[in-house]
Amino acid sequence: MKRKFFTTAMLVGCFMVCLAAIADLNGKWAGKLVLGDGSQYPLLYNFKVDGDKLTGTALTPDGDVQIANGKTDGTTFSFIVTTGGMDIPHTGKFYGDSTGIDLEINGAKVHSVLKRPEEKK
Numbered sequence: 001m002k003r004k005f006f007t008t009a010m011l012v013g014c015f016m017v018c019l020a021a022i023a024d025l026n027g028k029w030a031g032k033l034v035l036g037d038g039s040q041y042p043l044l045y046n047f048k049v050d051g052d053k054l055t056g057t058a059l060t061p062d063g064d065v066q067i068a069n070g071k072t073d074g075t076t077f078s079f080i081v082t083t084g085g086m087d088i089p090h091t092g093k094f095y096g097d098s099t100g101i102d103l104e105i106n107g108a109k110v111h112s113v114l115k116r117p118e119e120k121k
Helices: 002-025
Strands: 027-034 040-050 053-060 063-066 068-072 076-083 086-094 099-105 108-114
Touching (some): 063 076
Antiparallel strands (some): 099 108
16 A cells, blocks of 8 residues: 555656646747858747647747647657748757757758747846
8 A cells, every 4th residue: 555655656746847847848948050051040939838739939030930730748849830931840858957959951950959048137
């Protein structure tokens, strides 16, 4: 009986930690995309997590666009951003204080690290 109680308590605790991690993905994340030719582009995302659904916006050369097909399991996530007539798949991993993200552009994967932008005082 004690073993069942302990196991249940541990599972509930792990579940709560996972929910806390999901909640932390919410909000603004910024970074830069550096392509093979050295050109750089700013990245800015505003994520909203609701259960396993990821929504929000991404800043593109076309302005802010909606994130499509967003999914998360707590630590990994995926979504699509459409800009310039192209669908750009994104996959990422949430680390708490940073987020690693991979974009697939014209068949090539590009990696970037996102951090929360510092608030201006």
